Amino acid sequence: MSDLLSDLNPTGVGQSFLSDLKIDELTGHFGQFGGRFVPEALIAALDQLDEAYKFALKDPEFKKELSELHKNYTHRPSIITEAPRFAKHAGGVRIFLKREDLNHTGSHKINNVLGQALLAKRMGKKRLIAETGAGQHGVATATAAALFEMQCVVYMGEEDTKRQALNVARMKMLGAQVVPVKSGSRTLKDAINEALRDWVTNVENTHYLLGTVAGPHPFPMMVRDFHRIIGDEAKAQMLEMNHKLPDAILACVGGGSNAMGIFYPFIQDLSVKLIGCEAAGDGIETGKHAATITGGSPGVLHGMRTYVLQDENGQTMESHSISAGLDYPGVGPEHAYLYESKRAQYLAITDKDAMDAFLLLTRTEGILPAIETAHALAGAIKVGKELAQESSNPSDIHLLINLSGRGDKDVETASRYFGIEI
């Protein structure tokens, strides 16, 4: 097996990999990762949320309500598009895109948001707060707040409000209050801190609609469950189209929600390689990156034990990425565990490789991806080439990429990057 993928799919794991995984559904531990590291003030709210979510999972009424929203509001199921011209640049393997970019609001984020907003409604909470990096989660939350007639406050790092001005305007039009966060590195990490502070203060009437598979239990499991529809649909679609499962699935990983959503239903399918693509920024060696698993170490941040970019004193380090949505020095605890248990692998993709892939998909397929997603596309080029080398017939190799979001919001950043005047 090639160097790149040599760590994948260890021998000796049983048929049922999940039964070997040390995942505790009750406490939210994934091996040594996850759990709850929060002020005691939040425990009651987390318990209430956990109870509401576990009840909802079994409640046919909730399922019906959510699936109607998926169908008639989000426009699910999302389609799968083959990308043959793009695939020529990936060693001639076949590449399939799971089109989460076609969802209402433009990314996978809406799946989780609608689920949690319904839970908030059930818990009688009329105020939604959210953190956002690229603004996609903020837009989705503002959308749900409009739909469910709830109040909405979105915390966004001041730096990100500049990078993603278009999404700030969208949130405001949807009726949300956008609070630029001026503390710390003024990015997603600090927006989460500020949202947690708001939640501690207003927990009685407020639901913190966390946007990724991170934070204290039950968020990582719950957000994963609301996104697994991506993987569930894709599995059925790939089987129907090709009569076999894909050989590898690629997704970008910041906090890791779109990746967990597409990975999760395939965890037991050991023939399917699961590959997360982290943001290497200027390069891991420069220290200016957001590749938490590749370049970080186990620690505690934002209520969970996971991989963290931290210094020798346990202070969180600032992350760097051209993509606001991946610019986060932590990662969902289940990813930390999939990495440690060697069920998934994580590649680090530089800004440059991501931007090349961004333009390549746009030019070859007429699909403008989010810069976050472009990291998965760049990963697919590398993995495709490598797998093709080992194969006598590359076209037998199928890669599934979660096309997690559309790139309209990134037009300004990309124009600046490519020197296009606007």
Place this chain on the structure above:
Amino acid sequence: MLNSKFQLPLDKLFEKAKSENRALLLAYIPAGFPTVEQCKKIISAMIEGGVDAVEIGFPYSDPVMDGPIIQAAAVQALANKVNMEDLFDIAKHTSEIGGTALAMTYWNPIEKYGVDKFVTNAKSSGINAVITPDLTVEESNSWIEMSNQNQLGRVYVVAPSSSDKRLELVSANCRGFVYAASLMGVTGVRSELSQAAEKLVGGIKKYSTEPVCVGLGVSNAQQVAQIAKYADGVIVGSAFIKVIQESKDEAEQISKVRELALELSSGLKRS
């Protein structure tokens, strides 16, 4: 947890205050704020002004329980590259001048430093107990084991939202005192105290014989007097930090801190 009932020097302080019919005054300052040396001088002024015990905070990059005042102080201390050795150094100073040292830190810095090493060094630098605002009892296995072994006190923070079940569990794992957050929110200066604090203290006392100290939002002698009626100690943080931040030079920081400590401690005696 049989071996968790070890004695601490802090216990004597609570006993003495009880016999004097007063509450204790606990003051908070982040280690290395505004500098390591000035931090020590400020602690001396706090104690001269009547502060009984000093909570030395370890500044952390992501302090989710802290409001803008303490966040700003932490940013300044972090810019001074404060590390755990500075915290222990300041704790030693506090004990040497006759004060009682406590530490307060978010969990990740302890874990990164090494729980074992932290507990040993904290104990040997005179720290009585450590307040861990984001550590839940459920995640505390190694912490409880090692702090018990080294007879280092453990303080968890409970809040008005805590259920009776949580109060029972959390206070059972405290040694030194129980920290009752007076309100739902982050640290800061509040003009009015919430009614929730007294109820919370009553709730804790149902389950625990540990002293209970109330903090969050306390900033003047009147509030101190109000809390002293029902709690064993009163914790003041942001109000001290604010006068330090607003002082024009180091000398003024010292005199203002002493003044504030004198004012606050005038409210401790139960009439």
